[in-house]
Every structure is written in structure tokens, then in C-alpha cells.
Amino acid sequence: MKSRASRPHSLADQPGGGALPGRLGEELRAELIAFRRDLHMHPELGNQEFRTTAAIKDRLEKAGLKPEVLAVGTGLMCDVGEWDGVTPMLALRADIDALPIPDTKAGVPYRSTVPDRAHACGHDVHTTTVLGAGLVLADLDRQGLLPNAVRLIFQPAEEVLPGGAVDAIESGVLEGVGRIIGVHCDPKVDVGRIGLRIGAITSACDRLEITLDGPGGHTARPHLTTDLVTAAARIAVDVPALLARRVDARAGLALTWGRLETGHAPNVIPQHAELSGTVRCLNLDAWRDAPDLVHAAVDEVAGMHRAKTVINYVRGVPPVVNDAESIGLLDAAMTERRGLYAIEDTEQSLGGEDFSWYLEQVPGAMARLGVRTPGDTRGLDLHRGNFDVDEEAITVGVELFTAAALLDGGRS
Numbered sequence: 001m002k003s004r005a006s007r008p009h010s011l012a013d014q015p016g017g018g019a020l021p022g023r024l025g026e027e028l029r030a031e032l033i034a035f036r037r038d039l040h041m042h043p044e045l046g047n048q049e050f051r052t053t054a055a056i057k058d059r060l061e062k063a064g065l066k067p068e069v070l071a072v073g074t075g076l077m078c079d080v081g082e083w084d085g086v087t088p089m090l091a092l093r094a095d096i097d098a099l100p101i102p103d104t105k106a107g108v109p110y111r112s113t114v115p116d117r118a119h120a121c122g123h124d125v126h127t128t129t130v131l132g133a134g135l136v137l138a139d140l141d142r143q144g145l146l147p148n149a150v151r152l153i154f155q156p157a158e159e160v161l162p163g164g165a166v167d168a169i170e171s172g173v174l175e176g177v178g179r180i181i182g183v184h185c186d187p188k189v190d191v192g193r194i195g196l197r198i199g200a201i202t203s204a205c206d207r208l209e210i211t212l213d214g215p216g217g218h219t220a221r222p223h224l225t226t227d228l229v230t231a232a233a234r235i236a237v238d239v240p241a242l243l244a245r246r247v248d249a250r251a252g253l254a255l256t257w258g259r260l261e262t263g264h265a266p267n268v269i270p271q272h273a274e275l276s277g278t279v280r281c282l283n284l285d286a287w288r289d290a291p292d293l294v295h296a297a298v299d300e301v302a303g304m305h306r307a308k309t310v311i312n313y314v315r316g317v318p319p320v321v322n323d324a325e326s327i328g329l330l331d332a333a334m335t336e337r338r339g340l341y342a343i344e345d346t347e348q349s350l351g352g353e354d355f356s357w358y359l360e361q362v363p364g365a366m367a368r369l370g371v372r373t374p375g376d377t378r379g380l381d382l383h384r385g386n387f388d389v390d391e392e393a394i395t396v397g398v399e400l401f402t403a404a405a406l407l408d409g410g411r412s
């Protein structure tokens with residue numbers, strides 16, 4: 001892959017527009033925008049995506065394809081072209097679930113119709129781009145222009161730890177697959193561009209839940225009991241600080257609390273306290289050591305205050321570690337479609353993504369798909385109720401995936 005420093009600096013310098021087939025026609029483009037808006041209006045949480053699954057299945061069947069619903073009852077996989085049983089397939093992955101937050105957008109006709117549910121992470125866009133790519137590739141296959149079969153994976157429950165990818169893999173979605181690629185919406189990148197990175201592009205993400213117990217008592221006599229409020233407060237402050245000194249700073253291990261709950265009256269020391277948060281880590285080896293390190297730090301601080309602890313460390317997802325050859329494929333595909341200028345370097349984020357579980361099995365890569373309208377200064381971000389995208393990103397994603405499928409097939 002060429003250095004970004006060597007790339008031209010304007011679209012005029014390198015317009016792209018290579019000779020590969022598979023560009024998105026205006027009629028299908030309009031249909032896909034409508035499909036995305038329909039999903040956006042009807043968001044479904046992880047493992048509840050029955051309407052979404054049915055809509056995808058129906059459209060693929062209308063294209064003459066044979067999608068299979070996954071064993072968990074939502075999500076599906078579908079091969080485009082006939083697999084020869086030998087040549088490894090390229091898989092295109094999308095996640096289909098939404099988030100349990102309200103849609104706060106105003107002035108758009110496709111605002112969520114489901115209370116406290118929203119596609120605020122762009123999964124509706126991911127789904128639509130893979131669907132669109134499947135429809136375009138199916139047409140190319142009918143013309144004899146698809147060099148190798150391609151598998152479409154529409155995965156449920158990405159937002160549910162440890163991620164629906166685990167169930168999808170158990171359902172056999174990677175059987176016959178030699179490489180997998182995906183995209184994730186990025187509101188910090190302009191539409192028409194993608195961000196690429198070799199190596200880790202996301203962090204690991206686990207969930208930590210702690211309960212503290214003690215006899216409780218009167219606030220006038222804390223020396224006669226276990227002061228759980230102070231114990232919980234010290235755990236909240238001291239455990240992250242201890243971890244920062246027991247792990248190489250370059251590993252990026254970070255414990256952040258999202259909930260601390262204890263007590264009911266100002267003059268009563270409570271008998272019970274709870275804390276919960278997330279543990280994120282940039283380094284795969286440090287992630288593997290994280291549970292033992294966290295347990296030791298919590299026990300050490302709680303022991304100083306005579307608090308009895310129960311620690312529930314819920315394994316989430318490892319980092320997404322992009323394979324260099326797969327990044328090269330995405331680079332070549334985007335260069336073919338949009339030119340060198342349309343690709344930028346991207347940094348590793350502290351967000352988690354269960355796409356990582358696929359990469360534990362086969363090589364692959366995830367790109368960041370630009371969804372920001374150039375000049376937009378609203379500062380939209382993921383997992384916020386006002387999140388929205390420039391729908392030109394659907395065209396970009398479809399054409400990126402189709403070019404990757406054609407180039408990857410051409411290498412086999």
C-alpha cells in the first residue's frame with residue numbers, strides 16, 4: 001500500500017473511475033436509500049431483528065438469491081455465485097441491530113418510529129451497502145463477470161457483548177471463506193472517502209460489574225462497620241489509577257465507570273453498593289491479562305476497607321486487527337472507484353467492534369466509511385440520538401465492496 005504522503009491532494013489530481021464494472025445505477029441507488037430509511041424508521045435491538053432480517057431476505061430472494069437465516073433466528077448469510085468448494089470466498093459483513101436510545105433528529109422523514117430505539121451507529125448503512133453490493137454482484141454473476149463466489153453476512157447483535165459475531169461463526173458463516181471485509185460509518189470522515197489502517201483499528205472492550213457488601217450502620221459510628229460508600233468511592237478512583245501503573249502505558253488499558261449506586265438515606269451507611277463500567281484496551285496481549293489485573297486491583301482496594309466483593313468480569317471483544325493484505329485490497333478497490341485522494345490514514349479508536357471475532361478465524365479488514373457531508377460543522381458522533389449520515393455513503397460503500405470482490409476474485 002502506498003504511503004498517504006505520496007498521494008495527490010485533490011480529486012482533480014486523481015479522479016479515479018477505473019474500468020471495473022459494478023458501479024451503482026441511479027434506480028438501484030434510489031431503492032437502497034429508501035431501504036436504508038425504512039430500516040432507520042424501524043430499528044430493532046440485538047437478537048430481535050426479525051423485521052430487518054425479513055426485509056433483507058425478501059430483497060435477496062427477489063434477486064434470485066438463496067439467503068439462509070442464521071440458527072439464532074435473526075441475521076442471515078447468502079452466497080452470490082456458486083462456490084466451487086475449493087477457492088476461498090471473500091465475505092462482506094454487515095451488522096443489523098440498533099441501539100436502545102431515543103432518536104432525537106428533527107426535520108427528517110425517516111426518524112425512528114420506535115420509542116427509545118435508534119440506528120445511531122450506522123448499522124442501517126452497513127446493512128444497505130452489503131445488500132446493495134450483493135444485488136450488483138448478482139447481476140454481474142448473471143453476466144458471467146463475477147470471478148469467484150462472494151458471501152454476504154448480515155450479522156445480528158453487534159451491540160450485545162460478546163457480540164453476535166460469535167453466534168454467526170457458530171452458524172457456519174465462515175465455512176469456505178478465506179477473507180472478510182467490512183466498513184464502519186465514521187462521522188469524522190467526509191463522504192466519498194474511507195479511512196484505512198494496518199493493524200489494530202479498534203480496542204478491546206469488556207464489561208465490569210462489582211458488588212460490595214458489609215454490615216452497614218449509623219453514620220455516627222463508621223468505625224464500627226464497613227463504610228461501603230467510601231469503599232465504593234475509593235474503588236472508583238483508585239482501581240483505574242492502579243491499573244495505569246501496572247500495565248505498559250502503550251497498551252492503552254482504561255477502566256471507565258458508567259454507574260455507581262449505593263445508599264438510601266443520609267445518616268445510614270448502606271449494606272450494599274454496585275459499580276459497573278467498561279475496560280478498554282488497545283493491545284491484544286494486555287487485553288488477555290486484563291481480567292487478572294482488574295481482579296487483583298479491586299481486591300486490594302476493597303480489602304483496605306473490609307468490603308466483601310463479588311466481581312463479574314464479562315469478556316467482550318478483542319481489538320479489530322486489520323490484515324495488511326486485506327487493507328491492500330480495500331486500498332486498491334477504493335483507488336479504482338474514487339482515486340487515491342479518497343483514502344486517508346485513520347487512527348486506532350477506543351471503541352469496540354465484534355468484527356474482531358471473525359479476524360480470529362480468517363484474515364480481513366475493516367475500513368472507516370466517511371458519512372459526513374463536506375462542510376458540516378454539527379460535530380455528529382456515534383451512539384448519539386441525533387446521529388445521521390450523508391446517504392451518498394451508500395453508493396461509496398457499494399462500489400467499494402463490489403470492486404473489492406472483483407479484485408479479490410481476480411487474484412484467486
